[in-house]
Amino acid sequence: MSRKDLLLALVIVLAWGVNFVVIKVGLNGVPPMLLGALRFMVAAFPAIFFVKRPQLPWxxxxxxxxxxxxxxxxxxxxxxxxxxxxxxxxxxxxxQAFFTLGFATLFLHERLQSQNALGLAIAAAGLMVIGMHGNHAMSAVGFMLTLCAAVSWALGNIIVKKVGKVDLVGLVVWASLIPPLPFLALSYALEGPQRIAMALSRIGTSSVLAIVYLAFVATLLGYSLWSRLLSRYPAGQVAPFSLLVPIVGLASASAFLGEQLSVAQATGAALVMAGLAVNVFGGPLLQRLVSGR
Structure with a gap:
């Protein structure tokens, strides 16, 4: 991976890491399904009037x-x-990194390299360490819902790989037209019209800024860059970069929300970084060892 693309990957990591704090802020004033609808409405409009629709079947x-x-x-x-x-x-x-690699092997027949497997094993150990020391704050329902979110992200990664070379900014912008309707339908069914009206009439500055960040930084910027990397490199090389996101997420949650980052979590974060380093740089090192150089 080139230095420029490595830098872009780190920009994504920062944007998505802080994203979780922003979501918490947004949810303080707007219920979840309505927040999702507003996020993608703002992401789609007015961007679709300035970004050409990609040459891709609907x-x-x-x-x-x-x-x-x-x-x-x-x-x-x-x-x-x-x-x-x-x-x-x-x-x-x-x-999602693990699900992406599994789906890529299953649907795209991509081969898992030895450094990918080793790097993910180290990173998985780090994730386990962090997960086991969550101060009992991680409920079973929240955990399962988040895993379902990870599966959905991984499936989206495979779709990006399947569509091949397209205008990725256009894909992110025009695809943002799709989520608002199902989000609004769920909001109406689960949250109710009265709650929707109350949330919109009382929406505060913090919620507005959260929606703007989610739409422009996390969605348009983040996913455009992410899709670009997936279109240029194997999924096994790109997906593990997301393992750096929780390090930024844990640190920003500690700084802005008062969530404590324990010694065990910091140790786990270090393992995640080590796993990523093995995944990204392990191939050339293994080749040098094999060649004796």
Whole structure:
């Protein structure tokens, strides 16, 4: 991976890591399904008037929008609304890296390299250490909902790989037209018209800023860059970068929400970083060892 793309990957990590704190702020004033609808409405409009629709059948945009956009965030917002801490949500969601590799092997017939397997094993150990020391704040319902969000994200990653070379900014923008309707339908059914009206009439500055961040930074910027990397590199090389997101997520949750980062969690974060380093740089090192150079 080039230095420029490595830098882009780190920008994604920062944007998505802070994203979980922003979601918590948004959920303080807006219920989860309505928050999802507003996020993608703002992401789609007015951007669709300035970004050309990608030359891609609508079935693929529908598949992308329903997995990586709607399903992922319907599950994630619900998980955090029922009490899943922001830092731990950022951690558990990164199980998508493992699901992505599994789906890529199953559907795309990509081969898992030895350094990928070793790196993910080290990172998985780090995730387990962090998960086992969550101060009992991670409920079973929140955990399962977040895992469902991870599966949805992984399926979206595979769809990006299947569609091949397209205008990725256009894909993210135009696919943002898809989630608002199912989000609004769920909001009407689960949250009710009275609650929707109350949330919209009393929406505060913090909620507005949260929606803007979720739409422009986390969605348009983050997923455009993420899709670009997935289109240029094997899924096994790109997906593990998301394992750095919980490190930023845990740190920002500690700084802004008062969620404590224990010594065990810091140790787990270090293991995650080590696993990522093995995944990214392990191939060239193994080749040098084999060649004796």
């Amino acid at each position: 079935r693929w945009m529908l598949a992308y929008g329903m997995t990586i956009s709607f399903a992922q965030f319907a599950f994630l917002f619900s998980a955090m609304y029922v009490g899943m801490p922001a830092g731990l949500a950022s951690l558990v969601l990164q199980a």
